[in-house]
């Protein structure tokens with residue numbers, strides 16, 4: 001059988017259509033250009049007389065300095081990329097010495113398996129959550145002299161759990177003995193409605209690598225702005241060379257829009273965190289009466305992973321929810337997790353209560 005390295009992308013290709021409501025969306029529901037312009041209160045492209053040239057490979061000064069301030073590092077520690085997808089690729093290539101083992105805390109962003117294969121790194125996939133709590137002993141036990149990096153997603157998509165700072169410190173201490181790096185995919189970093197103290201890996205150890213993006217927290221996945229942050233200048237100079245090789249630079253339009261978004265980021269993020277909090281209230285209300293579904297409430301990020309109290313075929317249920325109600329659900333098995341589905345909490349326009357009523361009705365019909 002052909003190996004499918006992109007089950008999530010294939011699932012979307014096969015099921016997404018106009019008018020369908022993607023109930024599994026993993027960030028703030030994307031904005032239209034018009035909505036984004038109203039949100040930031042100015043034209044998206046104001047300087048129409050500047051030449052449309054290549055940007056510097058490491059990114060434009062304005063955006064890098066805004067991010068440097070947010071992470072409390074200097075500008076030279078910031079590399080702008082085409083989304084987190086590119087910064088993850090760059091981080092892995094920069095930390096590997098032409099090979100090595102990468103420990104991946106699962107669940108992790110779907111396309112990673114193909115990426116590791118393509119760049120010739122040996123993956124060790126380790127399940128990191130038991131009952132939504134991060135367990136690190138299996139990661140600690142897997143570290144050896146061939147480990148070049150540990151890749152973690154914090155907060156986790158889809159689980160919504162965050163990793164305790166003490167545990168990250170233990171891992172950092174262990175890796176400092178070997179010279180390997182922790183790369184943390186922090187695309188949900190600023191969606192922190194329930195955990196104000198939660199912070200980037202960079203606040204614990206600047207020599208590690210943080211991956212960030214505008215896609216999820218700001219509802220703009222299409223502008224393709226991500227970044228890589230590290231104070232390790234050896235890694236940074238390799239990262240810039242790799243960036244030059246992969247894509248030369250990131251669009252000046254996208255960087256200029258990103259800069260406008262970040263200019264008012266505190267207010268925008270407060271608004272987005274309120275949206276998620278409101279959706280969590282609806283989720284809690286539903287869970288208090290649901291016969292069929294349970295869910296650990298997420299600590300951060302824009303997703304959670306409800307599970308079934310009874311034996312339910314999530315794929316069949318997803319099919320029914322799509323054909324009868326127009327809701328596109330991502331069953332857990334597509335993400336490599338059993339017995340549940342990914343639920344997005346970043347909806348601005350979708351009424352989650354209607355979705356909950358529909359799913360409760362369908363499961364009841366299945367059960368009877």
Ligand SMILES: Cc1ncc(COP(=O)(O)O)c(C=O)c1O
Nearest residue numbers: 083084085109157187213215226
């Ligand atoms: C956990 C995680 N990391 C990274 C990415 C890639 O994000 P970007 O749009 O910034 O490339 C995604 C996108 O779905 C994601 O879910």
